[in-house]
Amino acid sequence: MNTLVFGSSGQVATELRRSAPDATFLGRDSADLTDPAACAAAIAAHRPDLVINAAAYTAVDRAEEEEALAHIINADAPGAMARAAAELGVPFVHISTDYVFEGTGTRPWAPSDATAPQNAYGRTKLAGEEAVRAAGGVHAILRTSWVVSAHGANFVKTMLRLGAERDALTIVADQVGGPTPARDIATACLSIGDALRRDPALSGTFHFSGGPDVSWADFARAIFDNAGLSCAVTDIPTADYPTPAARPLNSRLDCTRTETVFGLSRPDWRDGLDDILKALKEAQDA
Template identity: 55%
Template structure:
């Protein structure tokens, strides 16, 4: 199985690049700000499956630069999916919990209708719609709260701040499933194999770590596993305003993913230990 991955330096793409079956494209080879060029890559590739792990993920910046975010997260994705459909190549795409408005407390199912709160969520949902409209074979994997030993993420931010301060205020009313990039990459490769074998049904799927937690819960576990003595004050989102609104409820029902692909929700505490071990090894 030959898997072409759009993205190389992002958190999930970095993990996908570790698989023998994958060829990962950096921005020089495929810039999602150039939709036609990305579609041409698909039109001329020799892949059995395509995974799009590239995106405009600067949630706050998207509020003032929705044009670029739309180009990367929607226009390019649609054109890539159309080119893949023309060649009957399965197209697997990573999406986000931000397509939902975060209301209520029930886990979001794949049947729930998206209603994004901000520009990032809007552009990601437009990308999903473009894939469906392309009419080819596809799988959309929505995930949340991605962390890894690479790039910028909550774990690395907490480790930096925890090394500088003995007290932090952390949001406690946003609830979701922290998800390690290596777990997402593993899930994507299971899906890719299923589509390669002709057994992957078109659809939207959810995947996140368990148990669901708040950012304050997540931070507490990071500090506990890292032996950092940091006093956490749990605060509501209104005490930590950001340019882009965050969904309060990012719980996701992942049962369809389990039933379809046999992919279970990973325990994020176990995955966190792996990431921390990797970060410590890098320091050594």
């Protein structure tokens, strides 16, 4: 399958490189996401069988000051990609986020739930979803959460660094969600794309996050335990850790529809964490 991926060095794109080495990857040097027309032209030029957008503006706090730029990258560019894919009649898989929801309550968010993003990043990602749907082509919008891997910047790597430097940390305990290994997201994107090629009627919005749901504080404890780090964790509320962008307290995602339609069950983040720690150790020992 001739797969075109927007993104090259991000967490999911890196895992896609491993899962689909024959795919074409467009990084910032070959696909400027601030130029939506150029992104569309790249699709027209490559004429792929499947397009995956694994690139985005993800600096959540900085987006509060750069919402216009984030909107171009997270909304205008995916919209242009989706329209170009629709013109070719090929599936478009677009990665989105739980941040499109208001983040309250304790019930997992279903794909059909009303959206109400609480920060600039969430607003731009929601606008991207709307643009993809409006393109009218075969598509899957895959909302995920708390992406982690052995590369890039993410919570696991931050905790490993801080846990090695300090004896104790205070970690937010009232934000709950599903840590999702980037490797599993990459596998899901490829599987969903293949399914859409066979049955375009499967188009829609889907959720995919790791399980079981956990707080940031308990996730940090699991990281330290698995890594053999003696770093004590003290629970704190979000109110004690203010950030420029509001964070959702409830990032739980109901992934039932994804399992029903595509046969993709929620990955166990504990297995993913084991793999990440193993990969980091192997890289350190190399």
